[in-house]
Amino acid sequence: MDATELLTLYERMALVRRTEKAAHDLFMSGLVKGTTHLAAGHEAIAVGASAALRDDDYVFATYRGHHHALARGATPEECLAELMSRATGLCRAKGGSMHLTKASRNMLGSYAIVGAHLPMAVGAAWSARLRGTGQLAVAFFGDGATNIGAFHEALNLAAVWKLPVLFVCENNLYMEYTPIADVTAVARPAADRAPAYGIPGEVVDGNDVVAVRETVGALAERARAGGGPAIVEAETYRHFGHSRADPAAYRPAEEVERWLKHDPLDLARGRLAELGVEEETVTAADERARDAVQKAVEAAKNAPPPDPREALTDVWADGGAAWRT
Amino acid sequence: MADVITYREAVAEGIAREMRRDPAVVCLGEDIGEAGGVFKTTVGLLKEFGPERVWDTPISEQAIVGAAMGAAMTGMRPVAEIMFSDFLACCWDYLANEIPKVRYMTGGQVTVPLVVRTANGGGLGFGAQHSQATENWALTVPGLKIAAPTTPADVIGMMAAAIRSDDPVVFFEHKGLLASKGAPPPPDHVVELGRAAVVREGADVTLVALASMVPVALEAAARLAEEGIDAEVVDLRSLIPLDTAAVLASLAKTSRLVTVEENPYQGGWGATVVSVVADEGFDLLDAPVRRIAGECVPLPFADVLEEQVIPTTQKVVAAVRGLAAY
Numbered sequence: 001m002d003a004t005e006l007l008t009l010y011e012r013m014a015l016v017r018r019t020e021k022a023a024h025d026l027f028m029s030g031l032v033k034g035t036t037h038l039a040a041g042h043e044a045i046a047v048g049a050s051a052a053l054r055d056d057d058y059v060f061a062t063y064r065g066h067h068h069a070l071a072r073g074a075t076p077e078e079c080l081a082e083l084m085s086r087a088t089g090l091c092r093a094k095g096g097s098m099h100l101t102k103a104s105r106n107m108l109g110s111y112a113i114v115g116a117h118l119p120m121a122v123g124a125a126w127s128a129r130l131r132g133t134g135q136l137a138v139a140f141f142g143d144g145a146t147n148i149g150a151f152h153e154a155l156n157l158a159a160v161w162k163l164p165v166l167f168v169c170e171n172n173l174y175m176e177y178t179p180i181a182d183v184t185a186v187a188r189p190a191a192d193r194a195p196a197y198g199i200p201g202e203v204v205d206g207n208d209v210v211a212v213r214e215t216v217g218a219l220a221e222r223a224r225a226g227g228g229p230a231i232v233e234a235e236t237y238r239h240f241g242h243s244r245a246d247p248a249a250y251r252p253a254e255e256v257e258r259w260l261k262h263d264p265l266d267l268a269r270g271r272l273a274e275l276g277v278e279e280e281t282v283t284a285a286d287e288r289a290r291d292a293v294q295k296a297v298e299a300a301k302n303a304p305p306p307d308p309r310e311a312l313t314d315v316w317a318d319g320g321a322a323w324r325t
Numbered sequence: 326m327a328d329v330i331t332y333r334e335a336v337a338e339g340i341a342r343e344m345r346r347d348p349a350v351v352c353l354g355e356d357i358g359e360a361g362g363v364f365k366t367t368v369g370l371l372k373e374f375g376p377e378r379v380w381d382t383p384i385s386e387q388a389i390v391g392a393a394m395g396a397a398m399t400g401m402r403p404v405a406e407i408m409f410s411d412f413l414a415c416c417w418d419y420l421a422n423e424i425p426k427v428r429y430m431t432g433g434q435v436t437v438p439l440v441v442r443t444a445n446g447g448g449l450g451f452g453a454q455h456s457q458a459t460e461n462w463a464l465t466v467p468g469l470k471i472a473a474p475t476t477p478a479d480v481i482g483m484m485a486a487a488i489r490s491d492d493p494v495v496f497f498e499h500k501g502l503l504a505s506k507g508a509p510p511p512p513d514h515v516v517e518l519g520r521a522a523v524v525r526e527g528a529d530v531t532l533v534a535l536a537s538m539v540p541v542a543l544e545a546a547a548r549l550a551e552e553g554i555d556a557e558v559v560d561l562r563s564l565i566p567l568d569t570a571a572v573l574a575s576l577a578k579t580s581r582l583v584t585v586e587e588n589p590y591q592g593g594w595g596a597t598v599v600s601v602v603a604d605e606g607f608d609l610l611d612a613p614v615r616r617i618a619g620e621c622v623p624l625p626f627a628d629v630l631e632e633q634v635i636p637t638t639q640k641v642v643a644a645v646r647g648l649a650a651y
Contacts, residue, residue, distance in 0.1 A: 058399060092432030103434035108398055113422050119391020120398070120423070127396040130351060130377065137395070150418075153388035160383065314433040315425075315468050317491030323467070324567040324601070325519050 048212025206234025339484030354406025425468025482516030519566030
């Protein structure tokens with residue numbers, strides 16, 4: 001990867017990190033209600049994988065999906081406005097943090113029932129094949145989803161139908177609050193299951209945006225050429241707890257320290273330095289990201305709340321919610 | 326086309342008509358291809374449309390309905406078969422949490438035009454896990470449309486409406502009606518969802534029924550006629566949209582209401598119908614409403630036991646007789 005592309009990816013990761021920090025601060029100040037599942041620490045997976053995809057490829061994400069929405073073209077302003085229940089939110093304030101969706105960019109949703117979206121990605125890949133578009137579908141999911149029935153049904157169907165779909169597991173070591181290793185029969189919860197379905201299962205450093213970009217790129221090319229589905233298990237770590245209510249006190253201090261030192265932004269900075277990019281250039285990218293998020297926070301704060309009548313729209317395709325004549 | 330068509334043939338014919346019309350319509354499900362479906366409701370589809378449009382799946386209900394959802398979100402109009410309606414429980418997350426909510430929770434960004442077809446109901450002695458009338462499960466979920474046709478012509482017309490619908494439709498094909506016969510409808514026959522049919526006109530009492538209970542209600546009406554009681558029979562045909570206007574209009578004529586449901590009394594669709602009537606049509610009533618419904622037990626195996634549980638003509642006649650005398 002050349003310096004220009006890496007710098008672009010770095011800036012996008014910085015934008016995700018800053019947005020997540022803003023979401024955290026807004027929650028703490030009472031402007032975001034409900035809960036948030038922040039993806040700070042996971043940036044390299046969303047950004048690296050997205051860089052390997054076409055703009056018209058389909059992406060499905062989980063309730064920890066801010067980074068995927070941002071990586072696929074949602075703006076910090078529309079994401080933060082959604083979290084703050086504003087009319088200008090990505091889903092017009094009807095989705096919230098767990099359901100960020102940008103359909104115009106084929107980011108087809110964030111789903112809060114663990115593992116439910118994996119068969120949907122299979123269906124999108126099936127549809128792409130039927131329509132002959134050459135599009136790919138990608139499902140991002142957590143390690144916890146690998147013990148859900150739908151995971152196995154999706155893998156089997158994708159494999160027997162040889163569909164262009166990639167399953168990208170963000171293994172952050174914890175299934176909500178419980179170490180995934182304590183509740184899973186194999187060491188690599190996603191990749192180790194791949195041979196059972198006769199498909200490739202690659203393990204990658206999920207904090208290294210270059211490695212993610214290359215691994216996903218190679219498997220995407222294979223899938224587009226008719227080679228069928230594959231699993232990527234990207235090892236990573238979340239900086240925050242599972243959700244806002246969770247201080248993550250169950251994690252050993254030395255483990256947290258070790259992973260924080262293996263930060264995706266620091267790793268990318270190191271690579272940029274190796275490629276001869278000057279520190280001021282990287283700092284300038286950081287500042288652009290910071291300014292963009294600051295502006296987004298202000299704009300979202302100033303946006304109006306949704307019209308209460310919106311509650312009774314959008315159940316049906318005609319825009320309404322009437323269930324009777 | 327033949328002079329008469331069976332209900333089961335009408336299912337395949339209804340799907341085929343839409344597949345001919347729209348290349349985006351594709352089918353998936355267990356044993357639907359070469360085998361023609363366990364109930365022979367997809368006979369001929371594989372032969373006419375080929376394996377790129379008729380897909381046999383593994384026994385994976387979550388993958389079937391989840392994949393149908395993903396395909397529907399991306400330009401296709403999938404028709405997914407869940408073999409027995411009891412098995413809807415195996416993919417209930419998709420029916421309850423994913424398919425009906427995605428449009429709403431994305432602020433209208435995503436639409437899911439799919440049909441989930443399934444064989445519903447009892448009467449054939451399949452035992453407790455293959456005999457339930459489950460349309461009420463779907464009725465509890467905002468965001469699903471629910472079709473349950475009674476006649477072959479309605480099967481074809483409502484299949485057209487369901488497949489053309491931009492909203493998700495759960496399409497209940499009643500197992501007890503599969504062998505029944507009727508006139509085939511003309512080309513491009515469409516029965517809009519949410520339009521009940523008055524299948525027998527009457528002046529004394531309104532019987533509101535659905536699917537297999539429509540013939541039961543009609544038979545009851547014929548017997549009641551012998552006693553001088555003139556029953557009107559309304560076939561709801563779809564539960565969502567619910568044609569409450571048709572029920573209220575019938576009630577304005579008859580002033581007496583009986584719902585005839587196969588599903589258990591608890592939480593049955595009849596409760597919704599009578600609650601609307603109590604809310605908005607109380608002045609139309611000259612007698613209490615009656616709900617004839619399934620007993621609140623799992624469906625037993627033996628015929629003699631099943632008959633104790635599912636409404637029969639005799640039970641309907643007895644209830645209406647009491648009401649007419651009120």
